[in-house]
Amino acid sequence: MKTLILSTLLKVLTPLFIGFALYMFFRGHNNPGGGFIAGLIASIPFMLHAMVFGYEGTTRVFKIKPKLLASIGLLLALVSGLFSVFNGQPFMSPIWIEETVPLIGKIGTPIFFDLGVFLVVFGVVLQITFLLTEE
Amino acid sequence: MHYIIVAIFAGSLLSAFGYRRYSKAVFAGLVLTLLGIIGYLFQWLPDILQGERVVSTISWIPSLGIHFSFLLDGLSLFFALLITVFGLLILSYSHRYMAKSAERPAFIGYLLFFMGAMVGLVLSANLISLFLFWELTSFSSFLLIGFHHHNEAARRAARQSLLVTAGGGLALMAGFILLSIGTGGGYDIVQLLAQPKAMIDSPYLHAAILLIAIGAFTKSAQFPFHFWLPNAMAAPTPVSAFLHSATMVKAGVYLIFRLHPLFEGVLLWEYLLGITGAVTMTWGAFKAFRQDDIKRILAYTTISALGIFFMMTGVGGQEAINAVMVYVLAHALYKGALFLAAGNIDQQTGTRNISDLSDLARKMPYTAGAVILSTASMAGVIPFLGFVGKESLYHALYHHSQDMALLYLGLLFLAGAFFTAVTLEIILHAFLKKGTLRADPIKEAPFLMVLAPLLLAVLGLLTGLMPGLTVEPLLKWAAASLYPADPPTMQLKLWHGFNLVLLLSALTLVAGVVLYLWRKGIQRLRQPYWLKADYLYNQCLSATESLARFSTDTLQNGLLRNYIAIILLTFSVLLVFPLVEGRAAYAIPSDFLLRDLQIYEVVVLIFVTFAVIFLFKTRSRLVVTATFGIIGYSIALAYTVFSAPDVAITQFLAETLTLILLIIILHRLPSYTLKKPIARIKYLTVSLLFGAAMAVTAFVMLHQSKDSDLERFFLENSVSQGKGQNAVNVILVDFRALDTLGEITVLMITMIGIIGLLTLKPFSPKR
Incomplete structure (x- = not known):
């Protein structure tokens, strides 16, 4: 499905979507957003790209391994819950660092958990897309 | 205390990986570890003999009251010692027995793994950790029974034992949960035992008893779950000796001992255990006499002995418990020795069938000595511990006030007679008869393999001669653990003088001789195949399989829309029941439709309605996809209106992604196939039902949970x-x-x- 409009537009849209996804990810704790939504947003440009250029075209430009990303995400989510276990607390108790980091805000294990969610969603959606666009 | 369990599990891992190369060193290390553990347990003996209890706890899930906590009192110390001492003997025996096998490392590893689970089980002071170890024993015994996995019979036996014991384990878990709900006391055994009457008043009492009893029955091979134990004889002999005489099958016995104070006096508990035990005891003894394979004979006598334990617990009362403790020890000693001796016979002669054996007394004198000493204990001949145990059992039953006690006594007499007959058959036919093996060059088994059974058999004799000095203190406190309020009453003596109980013991032997002489008649009796528990087990399995095949064929017929229809239908039906049940709570307010209807809500409604109507008109998948998009976006719009921005964003995105995905695959989909009107009506019905169920649910939820604590929290x-x-x-x-x-x-x-x-x-x- 070669469309000139979409393929030109994608050059602009891709960074825009990714930036927006990151923005959604970090604002998620205080405003609507979060890992799940950010993962969906981030996957949209790649989906469109795969739609236009096909599986080969997309994987040639972006060296993404969605399966690997999703697995890393799940592992990250699991590990983020394990920190507290070694601290002697029940599984998944959040641990926060006291200082706030500029732009990002407070850092704690839930952020890593959310990052894990982001990666899983992103990876799974892209994997399905890639499979479907593969001839 | 937890370190001993960790040590055994560590030993299991170590031997599984290190045994091949450093077998001598690892073996020595394991023996030393086990000796250390036994020494550690003995070190608590003086305290326990004062009637003290030792508790140690490691937090696991504190918010649920689940801990790895361990309790050492008379009962658990007795069982822990039984397991570790037997474990040591069996370990040294298997070191030699498996010497030629390439699989020895794995075998020793499994054996220790099982032992660790078993020690954990008897020491656990928390129902959940007890359950965990309980399942571990099922699991490790699966590995052990199926050890000769190239053998079909062994695989089947392993599967069977796992199905039966793990299935019972599920019942046990449910029973434990009911127990903790019923008492409101969490899972801590010490606390539960501290208030033994708490459970009696609970409405869950009988359900809990039934479920726990099923768990114990399956594990301890009680009728009608007994069939897995004889089949499990496909395992290597040390396994049979360890799992099926001293330890695993006694897990159920330990459990009912442990929980007995909670349920004592409840009729269901007393009669369920008593009658099941009595039936198992009689049936097992009878079946034992009809077998030819020595290991199967021993398996059935084990089943019978386990029946005795259950029956006596059901009878209840301190005297009965005293008697049964003695018999637990006596049984472990003689049965362990017999199993190991059977292993020697099997390995040296190549057969275990009594009809093929002869002359073994000459060929294998030490094994023969062990067998004669321990079978004498089994038959209850004076002065062995088996005699002391049987005397105590007779005495307790004879003087007991329960109305079933005399019937039990009669059945116990019958079982004892069968034991004697079995003893005679083993000794006369396999050991003394002059027969076909006379000329064969059969040698005695190696030293370590003779040592273990002989040691156990001699122990049975020594403890029988001096029961008061040797075993009474520990057994006394083991029995007293069941009656914490009363002082221990056990007094063991070999000779009680001439009395009715002694007469009964003597008569048992006579009746045994009579049964032995009449053996042809008994062994000719035929059991119809459809009454065999094993056959019924097979029927159950194949019925399950055909049910699975049937449901797979009907539910998963390859049509995706059919899957979805079934899922939706099930979901709707499940929803409808609670809705109908609680219908009084949500009368529809009369002005419900007219309240605060805003203009943008109307717009959303109109969008969706038109889209749905349009959906039915079209035959093109592209149009359907687009229409679905309209519905999805409208719903997202509704979320925004009702101030749920997160959900709205997710809905928008999910809708977009679904659209893109659908468009990608659209050209690959086949054209519309659903052309028959009848099929359309079918799916329309399902859709309407589902939609209605969802609508009502949403409505009810909106009107119900106004003051939810969760929302505020x-x-x-x-x-x-x-x-x-x-x-x-x-x-x-x-x-x-x-x-x-x-x-x-x-x-x-x-x-x-x-x-x-x-x-x-x-x-x-x-x-």
């Missing part, structure tokens, strides 16, 4: 505890993060499923 605590102002996201990544973890795991599984489906090449019948 999450809103109040999301900033203070979750450090975020967006409560939805805080719930997702913090408060209910475990749910989210589950969901993303499901997402991964879905992805793997999709990969499997899409990369699957269609199977071609021609290769």
Whole structure:
């Protein structure tokens, strides 16, 4: 499905979507957003790209391994819950660092958990897309 | 105390990997470890003999009251010593027995793994950790029974024992949960035992008793779950000796001992245990006499002895418990020795069938000595511990006031007679008869393999000669653990003088001789095949399989829309029941439709309605996809209107992604196939039902949960505890993060499923 409009537009849209996804990810704790939504947003440009250029075209430009990303995400989510276990607390108790980091805000294990969610969603959606666009 | 369990499990790992290369060193290390553990347990003996209890606890899930906590009192010390001492003997025996096998490291590893689980089980002071170890014993015995996995019979026996014991384990778990609900006392055994009457008043009493009893019955091979034990004789002999005489099958016995104070006096408990035990005892003894394979004979006598334990616990009363403790020890000693001796016979002669054996007294004198000493104990000949045990059993039953006691006494007499007859058959036919093996060059088994059975058999004699000096103190406190309020009463003596009980013992032997002489008649009796428990087990299994095949064929017929229809239908039916049940609570307010209807709500409604109507008109998939998009976006719009921005964003995105995905695959889909009107009506009905169920549910939920505690909790605590102002996201990544973890795991599984489906090449019948 070669469309000139979409393929030109994608050059602009891709960074825009990714930036927006990151923005959604970090604002998620205080405003609507979060890992799940950010993962969906981030996957949209790649989906469109795969739609236009096909599986080969997309994987040639972006060296993404969605399966690997999703697995890393799940592992990250699991590990983020394990920190507290070694601290002697029940599984998944959040641990926060006291200082706030500029732009990002407070850092704690839930952020890593959310990052894990982001990666899983992103990876799974892209994997399905890639499979479907593969001839 | 937990270190001993950790040590055994560590030994299991170590031997599984290190045994091949450093067998001598690892073996020595294991023996030393076990000796150390036995020494450690003995070191508590003086305290225990004062009637003290030792408790040690490691927190596991404190919020649920689940801990790894361990309790050492008379009962658990007795069982722990039984397991570790037997474990040591069996370990040294198997070191030699498996010497030629390449699989020895794994075998020793499994054996120790089992032992660790078993020690953990008897020491556990928490129902949940007890259950955990209980399941570990089922699991490790599966590995051990199926050790000769190239053998079909062994695989089947292993599967069978796992199905039966793990199935019983499920019942046990439910029983434990009911127990903790019923008493309101959590899972701590010490606390439960401290208030033994708490359970009696609970409405869950009988259900809990039934479930726990099923767990114990399956584990301890009680009728009608006894059939797995004789089949499990496919295991290597040390396993049979360890699992099926001293330890695993006694797990159920230990459990009912442990919980007996909670249920004593409840009729169901007394009669369930008593009658099941009595039936098992009689049936096992009878079946034992009809077998030819020595190991199967021993298996059935084990079943019978386990029946005795259950029966006596059901009878209850301190005297009965005293008697049964003595018999537990006596049985472990003689049965362990007999199993090991059977292993010697099997390995040296190549057969275990009594009809093929002869002359063994000359060929294998030490093994023969062990067998004669221990079978004498089994038959209850004076002065062995078996005699002391049987005397105590007779005495307790004879003087007991329960109305079934005399019937039990009669059956016990019968079982004892069968034991004597079995003894005679083994000794006369396999050991003394002059027969076919006379000329064979059969040698005695190696030293370590003779040592273990001989030691056990001699112990049975020594403890029988001096029961008061040797075993009474520990057994006394083991029995007293069941009656913490009363002082221990056990007094063991070999000779009680001439009395009726002694006469009964003597008569048992006479009756045994009579049965032995009449053996042809008994062995000719035929049991119809459809009454055999093993046959019924097979029928159950194949029925399950055909049910599975039937349901797979009907439910998963390859049509995706059919799957979805079934899922939706099930869901709707499940929804309808609670809705109908609680219908009084949500009368529809009369002005419900007219209240505060805003213009944008009307717009959304109109969008959706027109889209749905349009959906039925069209036959093109592209149009359907687009129309679905309209509905999805309208719903997202509705979410925005009702101020749920997170959900709205997710809905918008999910809708977009679904649209893109659908468009990608659209050209690959076949054209509309659903052309028959009848099929359309079928799916229309399902859809309407589902839609109606969902609508009513949504309505009810909106009108029910006005004052939900959860809502307040999450809103109040999301900033203070979750450090975020967006409560939805805080719930997702913090408060209910475990749910989210589950969901993303499901997402991964879905992805793997999709990969499997899409990369699957269609199977071609021609290769």
